[in-house]
Amino acid sequence: MAGHDTAKSSTDFVSYQLAAWAANLSYDDLSDEAIHTAKLYLFDSFGCALGGSQQHDVRIMLEHAKAMGGAPTCTIFGTSGGGFKTDPVTAALLNALCIRAMDYNDIYWKADPAHPTDIIPAALSPCEMLGLGGKELILGTIIGHEVEMRLAEFGDPGVREYGWHHATITCIASPLVAGRILGLTAEQIQQAIGISASPSMCLGAVTAGKLTNMKNTVDPMATRAGVEAALLAQRGYTGPEHVIDGKEGLLHCFKKFGGSFHLDMLTDNLPTNRRDHYKIIDCGMKSFPIEALSHAPLTAMMKIVADHKIDPDDVAEIKAEVIARAADILGDSAKYRPTSKETADHSLPYSLAVGLVDGMVTPLQFKQERIDDPALIPVMDKIKVVPNDEFEALFPKFQPSRVTITLTDGTSHEQRVDVPKGDPRDPMTEDEIAVKFNALGAAVVGEQACDELQTLIMNIENQTTLERLFTLMTT
Numbered sequence: 001m002a003g004h005d006t007a008k009s010s011t012d013f014v015s016y017q018l019a020a021w022a023a024n025l026s027y028d029d030l031s032d033e034a035i036h037t038a039k040l041y042l043f044d045s046f047g048c049a050l051g052g053s054q055q056h057d058v059r060i061m062l063e064h065a066k067a068m069g070g071a072p073t074c075t076i077f078g079t080s081g082g083g084f085k086t087d088p089v090t091a092a093l094l095n096a097l098c099i100r101a102m103d104y105n106d107i108y109w110k111a112d113p114a115h116p117t118d119i120i121p122a123a124l125s126p127c128e129m130l131g132l133g134g135k136e137l138i139l140g141t142i143i144g145h146e147v148e149m150r151l152a153e154f155g156d157p158g159v160r161e162y163g164w165h166h167a168t169i170t171c172i173a174s175p176l177v178a179g180r181i182l183g184l185t186a187e188q189i190q191q192a193i194g195i196s197a198s199p200s201m202c203l204g205a206v207t208a209g210k211l212t213n214m215k216n217t218v219d220p221m222a223t224r225a226g227v228e229a230a231l232l233a234q235r236g237y238t239g240p241e242h243v244i245d246g247k248e249g250l251l252h253c254f255k256k257f258g259g260s261f262h263l264d265m266l267t268d269n270l271p272t273n274r275r276d277h278y279k280i281i282d283c284g285m286k287s288f289p290i291e292a293l294s295h296a297p298l299t300a301m302m303k304i305v306a307d308h309k310i311d312p313d314d315v316a317e318i319k320a321e322v323i324a325r326a327a328d329i330l331g332d333s334a335k336y337r338p339t340s341k342e343t344a345d346h347s348l349p350y351s352l353a354v355g356l357v358d359g360m361v362t363p364l365q366f367k368q369e370r371i372d373d374p375a376l377i378p379v380m381d382k383i384k385v386v387p388n389d390e391f392e393a394l395f396p397k398f399q400p401s402r403v404t405i406t407l408t409d410g411t412s413h414e415q416r417v418d419v420p421k422g423d424p425r426d427p428m429t430e431d432e433i434a435v436k437f438n439a440l441g442a443a444v445v446g447e448q449a450c451d452e453l454q455t456l457i458m459n460i461e462n463q464t465t466l467e468r469l470f471t472l473m474t475t
Helices: 002-007 014-024 032-052 056-068 088-100 116-130 134-151 167-181 186-197 218-234 250-255 292-308 324-330 348-358 374-380 430-445 447-457 467-472
Strands: 315-322 383-387 401-407 412-417
Touching: 014 134, 014 167, 014 186, 032 088, 032 116, 032 134, 032 430, 032 447, 056 088, 088 116, 088 218, 116 134, 116 167, 116 218, 134 167, 167 186, 167 218, 186 218, 292 315, 292 324, 292 348, 292 401, 292 412, 315 324, 315 348, 324 383, 348 374, 348 383, 430 447, 447 467
Parallel strands: 315 383
Antiparallel strands: 315 401, 401 412
């Protein structure tokens, strides 16, 4: 296939099929269930953004943006003085980083992990720039989820298994979102995909071993790339149309290592009307501010502790059986001695230890002074993270984990969890999201603003502009 790209028409590449679908989809094509679900994800994500706006990496990036300058066009969440404004490309990065910074937003994990709400700012910035409203924001959110989630499924194995990060797929999805909100043609959106994806593939080093600020930044950077690419394509800039399925494109390069990709999973049954199934309905949320595969074992441990009223001092050992990739990501040696939030929220030993000792795992448990507490070290050393081959065969349909707590008197208690809270099979309700939103946002914008934001976001299709949203989301 790769040797015959010169004979192929632009419309023969999968980038065009995706671009044509996005260009032609309208708000009126969306199902009521997809619209309602999108509003729940906006509600959850904007709560994460308020909490994230106070994180050190966001503050550093904000100061950098202020130093660089930029047309005061788009508003940054959680900023003061009525909201700091910058250009739409930088705003997409900063608002996506706000959403992502606490690792508390949505999760979809199949062949690859994905956080599709990282892409919401690819719709948000163009909407604000053009004075568009809630319907357009909902449309962009649903497009982003649809494409990102399909990209997370079409690899066999996914790019994560080759040592690459899922920002590699976000840089394909984000220009589709920005391009649609900007009103680009299918041809222009196809160019935007090429512009965005060709320089933005991302190494998995950002989530391996000791983690840094880049762990939460690469996906927002891929969202930024999509917005900039769409704006460039609008001016006539071009990119490789074959960036996904042509010569030396994504498939060609990864297939050299023996993998396979199912292109039909990207394009088959793309929803086009209210009767169709939209994939946003299948996404999940996080009830804990930790890496996704930590949720099931943490839920299992917390249930044992609650059911048996276990005193942390009586625990001799905690064995957490998880799938192999969870053990690799969450249980390597660096995760037993986390020194930063980025490493701690990807550390199963830390999450279990602090959950056992504190009785909860919230953003408070990822303050630097808590991470640095030496009293947690001997507790972490009691935890064994073990890959389970039986569980591996059940993933990704389930996220099976089994936790066994052995006490100093020899007594043991066991709990298995296959579906963590927030999974679409056990979804978070609007009321549960509101508790999370207020916990993250009240200290930033106040309780009254949080209440007003819930009402506004859950009725955002009635907002003809996003001006009121940004007023409430700033200080």
